[in-house]
Amino acid sequence: MPAIKVMIVDDSAVVRQVLSATLDEDVGIEVIGAAVDPVFALEKMKAQWPDVIVLDVEMPRMDGITFLRRIMADRPTPVVICSTLTEKGSETALQALSAGAVCVVTKPKVGLKQFLHDCSDDLISAVKAAARSNVRRLVPSAPAPSAVAPKLSADAILPAGSAMAQTTETVVAIGTSTGGTQALESVLRALPRVSPGIVVVQHMPEKFTGAFAQRLDGLCEVEVREARHGDRVMPGRVLIAPGGRHMLLKRSGAQYVVDVIDGPPVSRHRPSVDVLFRSAARFAGRNAVGVIMTGMGDDGARGLKEMHDAGAWTVAQDEASCVVYGMPKEAVKLGGVDKVLPLTDIPAAILGRISRRS
Helix, strand or coil: CCCEEEEEECCCHHHHHHHHHHHHCCCCEEEEEEECCHHHHHHHHHHCCCCEEEECCCCCCCCHHHHHHHHHHHCCCCEEEEEECCHHHHHHHHHHHHHCCCEEEEECCCCHHHHHHHCHHHHHHHHHHHHHCCHHHCCCCCCCCCCCCCCCCHHHCCCCCCCCCCCCCCEEEEEECCCHHHHHHHHHHCCCCCCCEEEEEECCCCCHHHHHHHHHHHHCCCEEEECCCCCEECCCEEEECCCCCEEEEEEECCEEEEEEECCCCECCECCCHHHHHHHHHHHCHHHEEEEECCECCCCCHHHHHHHHHCCCEEEEECHHHCCCECHHHHHHHCCCCCEEECHHHHHHHHHHHHHHHC
């Protein structure tokens, strides 16, 4: 296989040097150039176009977001954002994801050189994941999984059990990862205010999910917010699991609520789609609809199979519309999917299923 050609665009000489050295250590990656800003980068890229761009946000002459939008409009190319992000900056990161970035790697303000050395495996994994993505499938407008930590199942958070008795209220559980910020926006913006209660796990780091939910809330008819422990799941409301914590669906009488808890990563993620889906299988059963969308790896595949086996109706995004056909592919392989649909058909399918049940 040919090496992945990478262009680094960062105004810090230290970052360019360390990133170049780090990525070049992997035989599957070749750094073909580094530039102090997007203007220089564009000149270099005329001679040889990269497979992946590693991009800072704050740079002279042209900022990274503007450059990203230009690239995605003219010649879509996988982009990994590598930037120092503060509370304010996390909104910038969401803009980058919305504009087409595959993932975001957060740089600290201090100890930068040591951080880049310590996180070399994560950076390499992010570049390789980006190279496998199909950015042309992004809808116009997560840290990389650990290779060292043990891969725990949902048993670490919630033991498997039988589904509770059926009620009349339906809940939709959605799980997604790479490419999911755009996919979720597409689905949620298409839903009317009168929609079933929805619970979502999107693989994102801490401090990102609150800003992400706030952004979606301003774009959608449904209410979207970052979940808090004990929040009620109700029609017209979408609850997004906070980064760094698991979210479980529970029953309180005839109502659904969410538990937001700490715990070890499951399927190498926290929040984990497998945890949410298992809880939906156990506490909603036939009352649930499960949707698994674009993402790398297999988080959610087993949980969706459990939902399917408990009587829930399950949907997977099709390969043609996925940025990364990983999670849906694994769910299909396990036999846990009732329907495979393109992204644009998922909102109508959810609403159609709910109307048939009512």
